[in-house]
Amino acid sequence: MTNDPIANQCDCGATAGPLGVCVDYYHAILAEEQNDPQMYRWHLPVVCAYLLQHPSRTNQKYLDGQFRQLQLYLDKGLDTLLRVAVRQVARNKHGAGPGYDMAPLAVYEPLPLGGSPGRFRATFCGMPFRDGSFVSDGHAAYGRHIEAIAEATVESWMSVRS
Numbered sequence: 432m433t434n435d436p437i438a439n440q441c442d443c444g445a446t447a448g449p450l451g452v453c454v455d456y457y458h459a460i461l462a463e464e465q466n467d468p469q470m471y472r473w474h475l476p477v478v479c480a481y482l483l484q485h486p487s488r489t490n491q492k493y494l495d496g497q498f499r500q501l502q503l504y505l506d507k508g509l510d511t512l513l514r515v516a517v518r519q520v521a522r523n524k525h526g527a528g529p530g531y532d533m534a535p536l537a538v539y540e541p542l543p544l545g546g547s548p549g550r551f552r553a554t555f556c557g558m559p560f561r562d563g564s565f566v567s568d569g570h571a572a573y574g575r576h577i578e579a580i581a582e583a584t585v586e587s588w589m590s591v592r593s
């Protein structure tokens with residue numbers, strides 16, 4: 432690792448961990464979950480939280496749906512989020528067009544205007560990575576880390592409004 436303070440800081444404001452900045456952790460998670468169906472269950476909250484913590488890396492028009500999906504996940508749990516997502520994929524296959532079916536998400540807060548909130552209480556490059564794995568402490572522990580990152584993401588974005 433370099434001592435360059437810029438290289439050691441992610442654009443979300445987090446300090447780099449042993450693997451690097453958040454994008455390095457994100458790619459490592461995507462690679463590991465490909466071979467681990469149980470870990471892959473958290474794929475959707477991982478993607479939503481990563482993009483909401485690094486909003487310059489995505490198309491802004493999807494961020495609102497991703498913000499609401501994280502709220503649904505924290506409110507109703509992973510199983511409900513996955514059920515909504517499966518329906519979403521089916522809907523897109525039937526030619527309803529891209530974008531989110533907002534019906535199950537409409538009750539949640541819209542993404543506040545005013546840009547990225549900056550700091551987050553929990554970040555990807557703060558995740559434990561031991562013995563070459565994110566799930567060396569088990570999938571339940573991994574899920575709790577993802578949930579903490581999702582909570583921190585929603586909390587910081589909510590604070591943009593106040």
Ligand SMILES: [Zn+2]
Nearest residue numbers: 441442443453
């Ligand atoms: Zn970051």
